[in-house]
Amino acid sequence: MTVSRIPLYCHQCGGPLQANPNPNGGPPFRCLDCGQRVYLDPKVAVAAVVRWPDGRVVLLRRAQRDAAHGLWILPGGHVDRGEVAEVAALREVAEETGLTVELDSLLGVYTYPGNPVVLIVYLARPVAGELSPSREALELSLFSPREVPWDELGYESTGQAIKDMLEFLELDPL
Ligand SMILES: [Zn+2]
Structure with missing residues (x-):
């Protein structure tokens, strides 16, 4: 099975991304610097x-x-x-x-x-x-x-x- 590579940096500002700890909702990642929500597309x-x-x-x-x-x-x-x-x-x-x-x-x-x-x-x-x-x-x-x-x-x-x-x-x- 192919596993998604997890993006480590924000594509807007280059800041570090944090995985969403809440399994029940919200964007999967958020930039710690600019707040950008990051979704992974198929x-x-x-x-x-x-x-x-x-x-x-x-x-x-x-x-x-x-x-x-x-x-x-x-x-x-x-x-x-x-x-x-x-x-x-x-x-x-x-x-x-x-x-x-x-x-x-x-x-x-x-x-x-x-x-x-x-x-x-x-x-x-x-x-x-x-x-x-x-x-x-x-x-x-x-x-x-x-x-x-x-x-x-x-x-x-x-x-x-x-x-x-x-x-x-x-x-x-x-
Ligand atoms: Zn950012």
């Missing part, structure tokens, strides 16, 4: 279940050295401020897989307690390009739902989105 990310015509899906093995390093995830990434989510999904899939895809449907929105990420997942299909991993991937591969390495998935949402894809398309559950 982080919006997009990903795609890219489904091959034969039913296999594209997964990549994450190269970044974080908690999901070496594990299999869906192609995706963060939405830039002001960016349209669907555009971000097309951009991230192209960057990470070399594929141009079309988004067929919204598959789901995935959030987990204590995790700052709001992940929007689309169902997509390839229309051009060839599978070629970027530097963000150790490996790119196609898996049928039954072949998915369930014990080596990077995030809870990775497996959930694949299961939701099966349900959405009214395919046999695993």
Whole structure:
């Protein structure tokens, strides 16, 4: 699980922030110098279940050295401020897989307690390009739902989105 990094300094004046000791309300942080109330926003990310015509899906093995390093995830990434989510999904899939895809449907929105990420997942299909991993991937591969390495998935949402894809398309559950 990704844990929020706690901001230590006020973005208005640079003063030190104090965490709100009251669990029942109020802003989570307050600047000790200027009184600025600081709220932490969620982080919006997009990903795609890219489904091959034969039913296999594209997964990549994450190269970044974080908690999901070496594990299999869906192609995706963060939405830039002001960016349209669907555009971000097309951009991230192209960057990470070399594929141009079309988004067929919204598959789901995935959030987990204590995790700052709001992940929007689309169902997509390839229309051009060839599978070629970027530097963000150790490996790119196609898996049928039954072949998915369930014990080596990077995030809870990775497996959930694949299961939701099966349900959405009214395919046999695993
Ligand atoms: Zn301040």
